[in-house]
Amino acid sequence: MRNHYQITITDYRGARHFTLNQLMRHGLLTALAVLALILVAGSAIIHELTGRVGNLNDELAELEAERTRVEAERQTLAAERDQLESEVSDKTMALLALGDELENIEIMIGLRAEPERPLAQRVDTASQTAFEKRLMLNSIPSGLPLQSERVTSEFGMRRHPIEGHMALHGGIDFSAPRGTPIYATADGVIEWAGHHESSGMGKMIRLMHNYGFSTVYGHLDQIEVKPGNYVRRGDLIGYSGNTGASTGPHLHYEVRHLNRRLDPATFLRWSISEYDILFANEDRIEWESLVEIIRSKARATERPSLLPVQSWSATLP
Incomplete structure (x- = not known):
């Protein structure tokens, strides 16, 4: 069984020979395996986080839609409140105006609410x-x-x-x-x-x-x-x-x-x-x-x- 391997690398400067024994080969394979495992685990984690981010984005979109709906309801209620306040104010002013008109008539014709009492x-x-x-x-x-x-x-x-x-x-x-x-x-x-x-x-x-x-x-x-x-x-x-x-x-x-x-x-x-x-x-x-x-x-x-x-x-x- 061979205990070492010879690797030859050739380029423009010529051929170079390297010897890789079995221990180094096993270490390299182990490192490659660990790196591959890390890459696989990282990919799995990234995929999981991507899924969570997607879910959070969906929940955020739902919350934003709910906020928009609540804000629309609030504006509707505020408009109804303003309308009711305006109607109450108008009716109050109409009542006061009616009272003023009655007092105007009393003043102009000298009428009192009741005759002079002895x-x-x-x-x-x-x-x-x-x-x-x-x-x-x-x-x-x-x-x-x-x-x-x-x-x-x-x-x-x-x-x-x-x-x-x-x-x-x-x-x-x-x-x-x-x-x-x-x-x-x-x-x-x-x-x-x-x-x-x-x-x-x-x-x-x-x-x-x-x-x-x-x-x-x-x-x-x-x-x-x-x-x-x-x-x-x-x-x-x-x-x-x-x-x-x-x-x-x-x-x-x-x-x-x-x-x-x-x-x-x-x-x-x-x-x-x-x-x-x-x-x-x-x-x-x-x-x-x-x-x-x-x-x-x-x-x-x-x-x-x-x-x-x-x-x-x-x-x-």
Whole structure:
């Protein structure tokens, strides 16, 4: 048996002879076998990884399709929500416009919600305790919402300063430089605090009080409260400005009862010293039944000292 092999390599430089013994031949064959095994295993691994990558690509494509479907559904729901909000806003504005038209007719023909009642049927303010009166002053809008008494537009029919047609001005406008502090005129909870596009009020606050009363503060420059906040009479709620449909810096202030606009003028003057003027001048509210509710609440209050009421000027900084 031969123990070695002779290999001859011939090129332009001539023939060269090499001897390869059996051990070297076996090592070379082993190396070739290992290399072949590595190549086969690598190919198998590459094939497996390629298959996994393909599966992941398929899953990624499915997830992308699902994401596209969910995004389409989200956009559809958002469009439906926007449409519903628009319909609610339109119906709300239509309702307010209807209320304005009714008030326009009442103002033009001098009609009241009910005939003038005799004095004997009015509120017996003399029988009210000081605590009952203070409780009413805390719960029902009273006093000025800012440190200014310069009224530039009163409640009632007027020519709209921007649109030019005759319309009901549902509140009172106070001349106020931008940044004038605005205060709550009664205890309550903030229902709206933000930009109100459909009303033209710009940045607006709507404050809900007890017994169906609410107040509106429009054309603000800055708002210091959020919806859901509870505030007390005299608390700072924002600063006057010139936002929305406004021709100059001012505060638009409204007083409403059951969403019906009332002339704020009497409410501005209402105080302990001029307590009877509200009941004498505003007869569209069932004051008798309201006073009875206040009286019952006052009697049920065990510690009336917890509800002090200061004069309006003292509540302002």
